[in-house]
Amino acid sequence: MIKRKQDKSKIPAVTINRLSIYFRCLNRLLETSEGRNLKTISSHKISQLTAINSTQVRKDLAYFGEFGKRGIGYPVNHLNEAIRKILGLDKKWNIIIAGAGNLGKALADYKGFKKKGFLIKGIFDNEPEKIGKNIGHILVYNIEDMQELIIKWNIQIGVIAVPADAAQNIANKMVAGGVQSILNFAPVSLVTFPGIRIKNVDLSIELEGLTYYLNT
Amino acid sequence: MIKRKQDKSKIPAVTINRLSIYFRCLNRLLETSEGRNLKTISSHKISQLTAINSTQVRKDLAYFGEFGKRGIGYPVNHLNEAIRKILGLDKKWNIIIAGAGNLGKALADYKGFKKKGFLIKGIFDNEPEKIGKNIGHILVYNIEDMQELIIKWNIQIGVIAVPADAAQNIANKMVAGGVQSILNFAPVSLVTFPGIRIKNVDLSIELEGLTYYLNT
DNA sequence: TAGATTGTTAATCGATTAACAATC
DNA sequence: TAGATTGTTAATCGATTAACAATC
Numbered sequence A, B: 001m002i003k004r005k006q007d008k009s010k011i012p013a014v015t016i017n018r019l020s021i022y023f024r025c026l027n028r029l030l031e032t033s034e035g036r037n038l039k040t041i042s043s044h045k046i047s048q049l050t051a052i053n054s055t056q057v058r059k060d061l062a063y064f065g066e067f068g069k070r071g072i073g074y075p076v077n078h079l080n081e082a083i084r085k086i087l088g089l090d091k092k093w094n095i096i097i098a099g100a101g102n103l104g105k106a107l108a109d110y111k112g113f114k115k116k117g118f119l120i121k122g123i124f125d126n127e128p129e130k131i132g133k134n135i136g137h138i139l140v141y142n143i144e145d146m147q148e149l150i151i152k153w154n155i156q157i158g159v160i161a162v163p164a165d166a167a168q169n170i171a172n173k174m175v176a177g178g179v180q181s182i183l184n185f186a187p188v189s190l191v192t193f194p195g196i197r198i199k200n201v202d203l204s205i206e207l208e209g210l211t212y213y214l215n216t
Numbered sequence C, D: 001t002a003g004a005t006t007g008t009t010a011a012t013c014g015a016t017t018a019a020c021a022a023t024c
Helices: A015-032 A043-050 A054-062 A076-086 A102-109 A143-151 A164-177 A203-214 B012-032 B042-050 B055-062 B076-086 B104-108 B145-153 B164-177 B202-213
Strands: A092-096 A118-125 A138-144 A157-160 A179-182 A196-200 B093-098 B118-126 B138-142 B157-160 B180-182 B197-200
Touching: A015 A043, A015 A054, A015 A092, A015 B202, A043 A054, A092 A164, A092 B202, A102 B104, A118 A143, A118 A203, A118 B012, A118 B055, A138 A143, A143 A157, A143 A164, A157 A164, A157 B202, A164 A179, A164 B197, A179 B012, A196 B202, A203 B157, A203 B180, B012 B042, B012 B055, B012 B076, B042 B055, B055 B180, B093 B145, B093 B164, B118 B145, B138 B145, B138 B197, B145 B164, B164 B197
Parallel strands: A092 A118, A092 A157, A118 A138, A157 A179, A179 A196, B093 B118, B093 B157, B118 B138, B157 B180, B180 B197
Antiparallel strands: none
């Protein structure tokens, strides 16, 4: 049973990230015949598959309810469904992508989105040659129309894949349109807005986190 | 003066990530005329520009030396160069990309790499139609030849942009070739190797970190 | 009953931040 | 000297992990 009225601010953000990892691990397991025959799974087995400490696994899951049985383990199917609901993946989410460059194209074509219930409703750019064309099955729209279409399409998540110097302006427009969350691929610290959640994916930071340790 | 023999394992990984942020912030500043005229910058100013607590800024920098002067601040140019050296960005790094799909293409075309001293020496794929073609100015090679070319080109960093089920195999081959660090875009927990550093960039985790909070 | 495993408490570990002496 | 600001210590905060009673 999922605990009701669980205060999200009390749950560490890293716990949510690990929940995604457990979810993927269970999904993979259920794709195998071995996994489908499994009734239950122990925190120790999840630990082996994810390289996350088993106490951590139990603690993370316990934030949301008592999913397991002592002496037995966690029922695989039920746990899988419970995590899906916790992460909100039982719902459909409407997304737009700003920027029809290489990255925007790669994201628009990314098969993982649809599978998880993310619907990319449109891509936006300011280059006239790109506007009106299709990327995969998604149409490229004029960035001028973004704010209006965010409202019309009831967009919850905006993905920023524009150059760094345009990112803040795009973010402002997304928020003005009513977007509640932003996934930002531009290498800038966006000025944030109260109540709007921003996640940054930053290639430079990741690469420099490698070169620092390579450097002797 | 940079402290010699600083034990890297004693410095939090998050500090290195923030160092990247400070570095970018200083770079941006030095691109403006206002910034170029600045002799020094205070931890408080850096804090304003990066939204990172000023005590945190001072503590992070103090791991590597005494860059500032009390009552004055940090000399902008010198600090910028010092961080560049700490992150190893004064050196050239040889990179290969495995996977010539949309993501691999986007990465190969990413301008930020060259600017920071990262040289993409080749892209690898197993599809015959792709092998021998150019992406940007980079040639696509047969994945069979990857291990050999890693040695020949003295590759330090391997980027994995192949589907999830192929990722572990590619990682094994990269490590066998002598790659020391891996940037993994495939949504799997790679089995790690002693002494090899792996950084994961995982779109699902980022998106689910948004839907969790959107979910009511 | 004996063995397995959860859920949770308490201990530990590590990172952030407040406070302040040093000093420009 | 007075004000500004660093570098660092000590306090705080928060996350991880060890330990174990509960229980299947």
